[in-house]
Amino acid sequence: SQQGEEDPQALSIQEGENATMNCSYKTSINNLQWYRQNSGRGLVHLILIRSNEREKHSGRLRVTLDTSKKSSSLLITASRAADTASYFCATEPTGPGNTGKLIFGQGTTLQVKP
Amino acid sequence: DAGITQSPRHKVTETGTPVTLRCHQTENHRYMYWYRQDPGHGLRLIHYSYGVKDTDKGEVSDGYSVSRSKTEDFLLTLESATSSQTSVYFCAIRTSDRSTDTQYFGPGTRLTVL
Numbered sequence: 001s002q003q004g005e006e007d008p009q010a011l012s013i014q015e016g017e018n019a020t021m022n023c024s025y026k027t028s029i030n031n032l033q034w035y036r037q038n039s040g041r042g043l044v045h046l047i048l049i050r051s052n053e054r055e056k057h058s059g060r061l062r063v064t065l066d067t068s069k070k071s072s073s074l075l076i077t078a079s080r081a082a083d084t085a086s087y088f089c090a091t092e093p094t095g096p097g098n099t100g101k102l103i104f105g106q107g108t109t110l111q112v113k114p
Numbered sequence: 115d116a117g118i119t120q121s122p123r124h125k126v127t128e129t130g131t132p133v134t135l136r137c138h139q140t141e142n143h144r145y146m147y148w149y150r151q152d153p154g155h156g157l158r159l160i161h162y163s164y165g166v167k168d169t170d171k172g173e174v175s176d177g178y179s180v181s182r183s184k185t186e187d188f189l190l191t192l193e194s195a196t197s198s199q200t201s202v203y204f205c206a207i208r209t210s211d212r213s214t215d216t217q218y219f220g221p222g223t224r225l226t227v228l
Contacts, residue, residue: 031215042204042219043157088156092215099164100145100208101172102217104157 006089006105014113019076021108023089024069030092032065033102034074037086046074046087079112086110117141118220120205126226133192135223137205139185145208146188147217148172148180150201157204163188195227 007022023032031050035043049056049065049072056063062075076083086109090102117140127133137146145164149157149172159172161180169180177199179191192199205220 033216035219042221043206043217045216045218048215090157090217099162099170100210100215100217101147101159101162103159103173104149106154106156 006087006108008108009106010109010111012111012113013079015079015081017079017112019079019083019110019112021074021087021089021110023072023074023105025072025089025091025103025105026070027091028094029067030094032063032072033090033092034061034063034072035088035090035104037088037107039085043088076110079110081112081114084110084112118205118207118218120203120220120223122223123221124224126228127195128228129196130194133195133225133227135190135203135205135225137188137190137220139188139207141207142185143207143209144185146182147206147208148178148188148190149204149206150174150199151204151222152201160190160203195225197227199225200227201225 005024013019031048033048034046036046037043047058047061047063049063060077065072086107088107089105119138121136147162148160151157158174160178161172163169163182181189203223206217208217
């Protein structure tokens with residue numbers, strides 16, 4: 001079963017606005033990662049936040065992690081048309097070994113209108 | 115793209131035929147993964163490998179087998195393809211250094227089973 005649930009499933013905003021996507025998960029994790037997928041392409045890694053971190057920034061991206069609520073959010077500030085894509089959260093559950101296995105959410109489709 | 119290629123990129127086959135998808139990497143990474151992506155399910159892990167001849171099952175391994183005889187190649191085989199295996203298949207490799215633990219994805223293979 002899917003570990004991550006993402007909300008909203010779809011989001012449409014105007015260029016320049018901020019976009020916020022949320023991810024919830026079910027089990028203890030080592031880290032949570034966000035990926036972007038442009039239509040018809042492979043996934044591109046955006047940012048990783050470890051379980052002992054609460055917030056992380058990378059350029060226009062801000063990720064928060066609340067392990068007590070088992071949730072994360074991705075904020076894209078000052079969005080651009082080029083940010084139009086699907087965004088996925090992925091969690092690496094704790095467990096034996098260091099396999100790097102990821103469990104993905106179903107994704108949020110973001111449309112940024114020029 | 116971390117030097118990941120997948121072949122073929124597109125394939126149409128008939129139910130009951132065997133199919134092998136190939137993932138090739140050029141950077142000698144230890145961990146490799148096969149995922150399938152379906153609408154409404156996000157990405158789901160099929161199998162993964164943690165070294166030559168070392169593989170393990172993922173979330174949706176039934177009907178699939180894998181082999182890794184060389185570090186650079188990870189093969190996914192559908193012994194007898196079924197229509198439910200129509201999907202987009204992504205290969206990924208894992209990099210790991212002090213600050214990141216990232217998966218890089220190949221471009222995907224679109225498989226249609228008629």
